[in-house]
Amino acid sequence: MLTSFSCWFVEPSARLVCTILISLSNSGNNIQSATMKNVVGYLALFVFIGLANGQEVITVTNGETDGRWGPLETCPSGSRAISYQTQNEIDAPVVDDSAMNTLVLFCDDPLQTNLTSTPGYTGNWQNVQNCPFGAYMKSFQLRVSPAGNMTDNTAVNNIRFMCSNDRDISGIGNREGYWGEYSAECPEGICGLETRVRPDGGLLVDNTALNDVRFTCCAAAEF
Numbered sequence: 001m002l003t004s005f006s007c008w009f010v011e012p013s014a015r016l017v018c019t020i021l022i023s024l025s026n027s028g029n030n031i032q033s034a035t036m037k038n039v040v041g042y043l044a045l046f047v048f049i050g051l052a053n054g055q056e057v058i059t060v061t062n063g064e065t066d067g068r069w070g071p072l073e074t075c076p077s078g079s080r081a082i083s084y085q086t087q088n089e090i091d092a093p094v095v096d097d098s099a100m101n102t103l104v105l106f107c108d109d110p111l112q113t114n115l116t117s118t119p120g121y122t123g124n125w126q127n128v129q130n131c132p133f134g135a136y137m138k139s140f141q142l143r144v145s146p147a148g149n150m151t152d153n154t155a156v157n158n159i160r161f162m163c164s165n166d167r168d169i170s171g172i173g174n175r176e177g178y179w180g181e182y183s184a185e186c187p188e189g190i191c192g193l194e195t196r197v198r199p200d201g202g203l204l205v206d207n208t209a210l211n212d213v214r215f216t217c218c219a220a221a222e223f
């Protein structure tokens with residue numbers, strides 16, 4: 001008898017977890033009851049259905065929560081992310097600095113496909129940062145100004161990636177805030193991007209632009 005079926009998202013891996021509880025009734029005839037005694041009251045089946053074709057999602061814990069998650073964008077099949085570029089409002093001499101606005105990842109397919117999920121709305125494009133030749137991006141770290149005790153919140157200020165040859169790459173970002181811990185690693189590299197951006201709220205809002213990012217790992221079968 002199926003008594004319960006439920007699904008929920010479990011952070012930080014953002015996996016969809018479904019639990020099916022099958023209740024084995026003790027009622028019924030004697031043969032059934034004897035069988036049931038060998039089974040502990042309930043049998044719980046945990047079915048893990050990963051999002052995006054079973055791929056892991058890597059996250060960090062110091063992102064901020066303004067705005068909404070944008071769409072998942074992924075590299076073309078068989079390619080993965082090897083470089084990135086950011087758009088930052090660098091220490092703007094204005095009251096309301098939004099710091100890092102946009103993150104762009106570049107895939108290693110022939111067209112050098114780029115991923116942005118949700119673009120920001122202001123700032124200057126910084127230099128492209130590349131993993132050394134032959135290496136790919138596998139984990140990341142964010143520098144974030146935590147919300148709350150600042151008159152000018154900026155959320156994400158900078159990002160740094162670890163490449164598959166254990167060399168890190170980073171560019172010029174905003175200097176405020178603190179570096180958090182590195183994310184888990186994608187063994188076969190990063191293949192998907194989602195960004196959480198607070199849209200421009202105008203002059204009456206403490207704008208923060210980019211608040212958080214998360215990446216989908218590549219499928220091992222494709223490499």
Ligand SMILES: *[C@@H]1O[C@H](CO)[C@@H](O)[C@H](O)[C@H]1NC(C)=O
Nearest residue numbers: 085104112113114115116125
């Ligand atoms: C990303 O690709 C699009 C389409 O090819 C292009 O218009 C855009 O300039 C690219 N962005 C960056 C930052 O290179």
Ligand SMILES: *[C@@H]1O[C@H](CO)[C@@H](O)[C@H](O)[C@H]1NC(C)=O
Nearest residue numbers: 145146147148149150177178
């Ligand atoms: C602001 O918050 C951070 C982290 O929560 C803390 O380390 C820092 O000391 C705080 N700054 C002030 C001025 O309270």
